Amino acid sequence: MCIGRFVFGIGGESLAVAQNTYAVSWFKGKELNMVFGLQLSLARIGSTVNMNAMQPIYDSIAKSSAFADAPSYQVLGVSLYIAMFTCLFSLACALGLAFFDWRAKRILKTSAATTGETITLKDMKTLLLSGKLWLICGICVAYYVTVFPFVGIGLVFYEMKYQMPHATAGIANSLVYILSAACSPVIGFLIDKSGKNIFWVMAGTLLTLGCHALFAFTFATPFLPTIIMGVAYSVLAASLWPLVSYFVPENQLGTAYGIMQSVQNAGLAAISQLSGSLVDNNGYLILITFYLVSPLTPVSSQHPQ
């Protein structure tokens, strides 16, 4: 399983780096934040379908006559084969993209997704010494560790703190992603119109901070902070990722996004472990208080655009 997850991580994250680089190369100076919003929206539709569909798929295979006596790992294997079809769909889309890129290159007599320049060792050194890049990486990791691991353990959190039945807790937990799927493109459009990415990054961070405070210190309905968190996450993600393209030259974008994803994933791996151990040993109040402190890092590391 660990090998499978390792390969999955390499594939998924490389895909994300390529997606971000293509998006900037094709849409910079146009509606870039909206394009990132659309990408986020589709990614979150995928997460929501995954969160809600896999268990029913597994249950219906287990109940089917063909697998009535099958051990659970076989039922799981068949469920994962079904999930594999969405990866094949993704591959088909990538092939379509390659075709359009090749066609654009032929018509425009240029490389569509790059300037034709490749990164040099000198560029790499300049990039690695760029304070702005590391600040964005800091914002990214400090913010994302308060959202993805929170959603990861959210189901049990809603069940335990708010005594919600399993199904209601599942709905509450999916709300962050459902809202993000619905509103990310609109938010991206609004960010394009205002052109103030750093302001929106700060707004998203502060709103998320408020949500964690409500989760930690009140027993008011959790639906309100969950809904706000869905909107705040969309605001942050649609404004943060395009920000890289404002100061990194086009031939270094892939490397810059690769560094950003690596830092993000290193933080997520560590904080997911820490979240589990904090919940088990200290309870949810300490965990949410920890989430409350983490976004302060992005707020304190931002300066006006």
Ligand SMILES: C[C@H](N)C(=O)N[C@@H](CCCCN)C(=O)O
């Ligand atoms: C999957 C990746 N590690 C990630 O965090 N992606 C961001 C959005 C990246 C911009 C769109 N390609 C996310 O919020 O899911």
